[in-house]
Amino acid sequence: MDSRILCNFYRCTIESILTGCITAWYGSCTALNRKTLQRLVKTAQNITRTELPSMEDLYSQRLRKKALRIIKDPHPPSNKLFCLFAS
Numbered sequence: 001m002d003s004r005i006l007c008n009f010y011r012c013t014i015e016s017i018l019t020g021c022i023t024a025w026y027g028s029c030t031a032l033n034r035k036t037l038q039r040l041v042k043t044a045q046n047i048t049r050t051e052l053p054s055m056e057d058l059y060s061q062r063l064r065k066k067a068l069r070i071i072k073d074p075h076p077p078s079n080k081l082f083c084l085f086a087s
Helices: 003-018 022-028 031-048 055-072 077-081
Strands: none
Touching: 003 031, 003 055, 022 055, 031 055
């Protein structure tokens, strides 16, 4: 199969399942669990023959997006926990 189709399948199904609520559970994963998840991503890279983002990168991106959403919306109670730096 074409690597674009395989990559699209991975991103739409497997990565979507793996990253569901990643901001809630990934931070408390053990090193062994993180290594296992990363091995799954490496296997998918070999199958799709494309470079895929690591689980750590996905976690960082999702966490950043979530924090920015909280900052932009003044109504949630957790908004007070975030403050923007001058830079």
